[in-house]
Amino acid sequence: MQIDIDGVILCGGQGKRMGGKEKGLLLLKGKPLFVYAAEKLAPRVKTLWISANRFLDEYAKYGWPVIKDCVEKLGPLGGIYSVLLQIQSPLLFVLPCDCPFFEVGWEKVILEKLLSSSASVAYISDGQKEQFLFALFKKSALSPLEEYLLSGQRQVEGFYRKVAALNVNWADASQRFFNINTLEAFEEANKMFDWMDKKLSECKNKL
Template identity: 40%
Template sequence: MAPPEAEVPAADLGEKIAAKAGAVLLCGGQGRRMGGIEKCLLPLLGKPLWVHAAERLRPQVSWIAVSANRESNRYAAAGLPVLPDRRSGTGPLAGVEAAWEALPPDLSLLLAAPGDSPFLPDDLVVRLFLRMNATGARGAFAHDGARGQFLCALFERRCAESLRDFLDRGERRAEEFLRSIGAAAVDFSDRPADFWNVNAPEDWERILQRAAAERKAR
């Protein structure tokens, strides 16, 4: 009998999980509180914000796509698949739905993460997966100690049909969908700042300050 995932040596665990996981970066927001700009394309240390998020995830998964409805050519320049929403007016879960349809068939897990979060944890997928494995849940999402990060979640492939039915009913809130599939919360209160994203100008300012401080410390 194969050992449980938690018993796989730590050095091999990340690679084992990455071999069956893909990710979608959610870049389809309207950025209303930022004046309607395409916030995932904001430049940070010489690269678009979403590229920093992709670089954090690249070692953790085998496939990455971008969910975007504007500026598709600019996203596509990085060489990753760019997926428009299949339906309008349903928020970021429409991007997750599009990613399920594009996910390579040999992958059984899909991570969703905001494209404007440049400091995502380097063990995000492992920690989410281990919680799923321990609880038998179909999905798991990060909790930063103060609030659930409902757009930073890992799903089993069998969630794809549940999501389609959820959206067909006119539902759209990520928190409600996670509750409907019994997703498990994963405690990331040891690193809440890793989930910073850009909802308002002051958020962008603190991201710039952290990035500058990290570059200076190198």
Template identity: 35%
Template sequence: MRSAATTSSLLCTSHITGLVLAGGRGTRMGGVDKGLQLLHGKPLVQHVLERLAPQVGTLAINANRSQLEYARFGYPVWHDLEEGFPGPLAGLHSGLVHCTTDFLASTPCDSPLIPYDMVARLATALAEAKADAAVALTDGAHGRQRHPVCSLLRRSTQASLQAFLAAGERKMDHWFATLACVEVEFPDERAFCNINTGLELQRLEEEQ
């Protein structure tokens, strides 16, 4: 059984790198860079960075375009190691390759309401289950939903992910199914909302 000292060490933010995934095409938003779209006068990615920063020891952004704009937030910008916008798993792979901490916490750039305790709760569950990964789960109006992009991974999963991508696989749920993974339920479904379209962005602006 994992000792209290080991669990406490895991929860130390200095052992965790935070990664904001902003490497997509933004297809459903007309091809614009979603992370740079404004919500209440601030880019979506800035909302995410401000919520994630207190939860981790260091931060980075995964982006495949607009690198100069993302670099202005003051964090390293890591692009996918594969060409052609292969999806969020490629962003996670880049994060696992580049990070120097034992753990990588990820969240998408279009989820501006992520919980302030997300990483701590994922870390606690991962340690208690001796798992390789912990993912967020919600059970609300849209039923039970896993949010694998909001996850905490051991850096040691890098080799598994690299082999998965090399085999031509791209689906996040399929890769997480190969890991010792624990689900962590969060009470607020809305905290994990994704802004995929201009209409969704407008609605969130009006609601808050």
């Protein structure tokens, strides 16, 4: 049985730790940060959505449909809620915009686990840390999510506790979940890409 699954790249937020810059649009080796995650998730979902609150026209240039939070300043859950509200698919993959090194693979594991469980949300633990925004939501999470947000709560972790979200362990993958939250981390990511380019050209020269 084929189940429709949509995906969302979360690009809202204040980016305070990045000095207020629009994180998703920061250029990493000439490509906006959010595009790294979007390009990897898009082939695996029916429709990929971009959840953003500022620079909507800029995001739209990349061809994926953009959804603005129906209520702003609710944090990542506000973005997820706004997308769940609009989609027809019964499942939604969630990714942050700041994970250029994430590799596919985890999404198959999390899908299998969530479908064989009665939980409405599943998220990844990478062996070191819980990665709350590498997640899969069933559309049935919409109603408890609405209730949670209406009660004035915003915290992702608190919501996951409330709905007894499934924690899926995907160990030995911490590098793939490296998040860019500060300008220093952004510089580090640039250096990692330079290093990878150098190694690649060394390999090519040996051929």
